[in-house]
Amino acid sequence: MAWLFGRKKSANSAKERLQLVLIHDRTDLTPAELESLKDDLIQTISRHIDIDPTAVTINVAHDGRSQRLVADIPLRNVGRRRGREPGRAVG
Amino acid sequence: MTARVVTIASGKGGVGKTTSVANIAVGLASRGQKVTCIDGDIGLRNLDVVLGLENRIVYDLVDVIEGRCRLRQAMIRDKRLPELYLIPAAQTRDKTAISPSDMVRLCDELRQEVDWIIIDSPAGIERGFKNAIAAADRVLVMTNPEVSAVRDADRVIGLLDADEKGPAALVINRLDPVMVKRGDMLSVEDVLDLLAVELIGIIPEDENVVVASNKGQPLALDGKSKAGQAFQNIARRLMGEQVPFMELETQNLLQRLLGRK
Numbered sequence: 001m002a003w004l005f006g007r008k009k010s011a012n013s014a015k016e017r018l019q020l021v022l023i024h025d026r027t028d029l030t031p032a033e034l035e036s037l038k039d040d041l042i043q044t045i046s047r048h049i050d051i052d053p054t055a056v057t058i059n060v061a062h063d064g065r066s067q068r069l070v071a072d073i074p075l076r077n078v079g080r081r082r083g084r085e086p087g088r089a090v091g
Numbered sequence: 092m093t094a095r096v097v098t099i100a101s102g103k104g105g106v107g108k109t110t111s112v113a114n115i116a117v118g119l120a121s122r123g124q125k126v127t128c129i130d131g132d133i134g135l136r137n138l139d140v141v142l143g144l145e146n147r148i149v150y151d152l153v154d155v156i157e158g159r160c161r162l163r164q165a166m167i168r169d170k171r172l173p174e175l176y177l178i179p180a181a182q183t184r185d186k187t188a189i190s191p192s193d194m195v196r197l198c199d200e201l202r203q204e205v206d207w208i209i210i211d212s213p214a215g216i217e218r219g220f221k222n223a224i225a226a227a228d229r230v231l232v233m234t235n236p237e238v239s240a241v242r243d244a245d246r247v248i249g250l251l252d253a254d255e256k257g258p259a260a261l262v263i264n265r266l267d268p269v270m271v272k273r274g275d276m277l278s279v280e281d282v283l284d285l286l287a288v289e290l291i292g293i294i295p296e297d298e299n300v301v302v303a304s305n306k307g308q309p310l311a312l313d314g315k316s317k318a319g320q321a322f323q324n325i326a327r328r329l330m331g332e333q334v335p336f337m338e339l340e341t342q343n344l345l346q347r348l349l350g351r352k
Contacts, residue, residue, distance in 0.1 A: 009274030014238050015281050021238075022245050022285060064287040065252070 023060045027067050034058060041071060050076040092125070094202040097209050097329065098227035099262075100251075102243030104214030106235045107264040110300055111322065112211040113141045114311040118326025120175035121311070125205040127166060127176040129197075131223035132213040133188055136180035143307020144169060144177050153181035156193045162200055171312060176205070186218040191225030198226035207329075216250055224256050231291060231325075232259040236266055236277040245286055260291035262325065267296040268339035279336075292325035294318050295339050 024030060029037075038058045045051055051073055058071045099108050099115070109132075116128040129152060130138035139145040150165040155178070169175040181188060194210075201208055212223035224230055230251050234244035244261070251257040263282055270276035277285075279293055297318035303310040310319035311326075317337070324334045 011271070011274050011277050011281065014277050015285065018238055018241055018277075018285050021242055025242065025246060026249060062287075065248070 023062065023067065026062075026065075027060055029060065034060070038071075041073075045073060052076055092203060092206060094127075094198075094205045094208045095329075096198050096202070096226045096228045097207065097231060098131075098212055098223050098229075099210070099231045099233055100212040100220060100223060100247050101214065101233040101240070102216060102247040103234075103240045106233050106240050107294070107300075108214075108233050109137050109141050109211050110304065110309075111231075111233060111262060111264065111294070111325075112138060112209050113309045114319065114322035115325050115329070116175060116207070116209045117172065117309045117311040118323040119207050119209075119329065120169070120172040121314075121323075122326065122330065123174075124207055124330070125174035126207045126209060127178060127201060127205045128209040128211065129178045130180035130211050131194075131219060132211060133180045133219065134182065134185045135213065136182050138177060138211050139167075139179045140307060141304050142169060142177055142309060144179075145307070148179050151179045151181040152197075153184050153188045155197060156189050162197070162204075174205075186213065186222065189222055191221050194222050194225045216247065220247075224251065224254065227256055229329075230256050230259050231262050232288070233262045233264055234282065234286075235264055236271070236279075236282055241277065241282060241285060248286060248288055259288055261286060261288045262292040262294065263290070264294045265296045266293055266339065268341045272341045290336075291328050292321060293336055293339070294321045295337075 038056060041058065042051070042053045042056055055074045056072065058069065061068050061070045099112050101108050112128055116126045120126045128138060130136050133153065139148060144167050147167050150160040152165065154160045155162050155165045165178050166176040167179065169177065198208055210223050210227065213219035232244050232247050234240045248257065248259045251259050263279055266279065267276055271278045279290070283290055295317045297316055299310055299316040300318055310316050311322040314320055314323055321337060324337065327334045
């Protein structure tokens, strides 16, 4: 009957919540720490290469019981970067 | 004889460790195995009442370790099965009364005498848990299909890996197939997906568990109830048998009478 009222199955909520909780339990990394790691990463990488800070994502992925940190850092167009003075942020 | 030492742990309390230890031990003993169970929950002993042996305690685990009695004297023989014994926990002491190396020494001595040593770990991840896993060849981690129990089980599984006591084998207790079907309880697949460990048993929710503990007669003794059979199956799997997981009932009485699928 649950589908009639569009109620979300509670088992699904349990699973989704646990997925997040377990990642943080296993890595001892809070969401706030992950966010600050992301900021540091953006700063460091920006010193060497031009990236779009707003498009950076960083996540903890798991394969069985092992965890890995996965960062997706899109680069800005290299052709445009060459003509620019170093250090100046783009738009 | 060289016993295998199996510890049952969970992190969270109240998920059914003691009931499982009693019933897995009964399952093994009813297959002709010589089994000793050890209550590792010093200060909060309960395996004695679940097994119905509370009136026969003279010596306990701490008495053996502190040398007040011989090992044999602390082993209470269960009269219902030929080779089932219990070493009870001390009730008036605490977990610091023994150390992990005490447990290793005790189990080494006991290994010569029996086929299986089944240890009931206390809840938590502190000293009592460390004592309980110190001598283990294999650890079964028990959980219920419920967020707090799964989270604690994950923590225990991680600690066992770090302690090189892994990989743990999982027992899911109190599964209600009707609630799972309705989408209101984590399924076996959900739990395995989250914890990523090997499964060794699924125990359905069964009110006979309470009746059995009221009487001090472990369910697995008669083996008619669903939960009793599920515990017997864990014992068989521990002995190396390939036993398929039971089909769990999701129909109510009316549906069954009408023969609906």
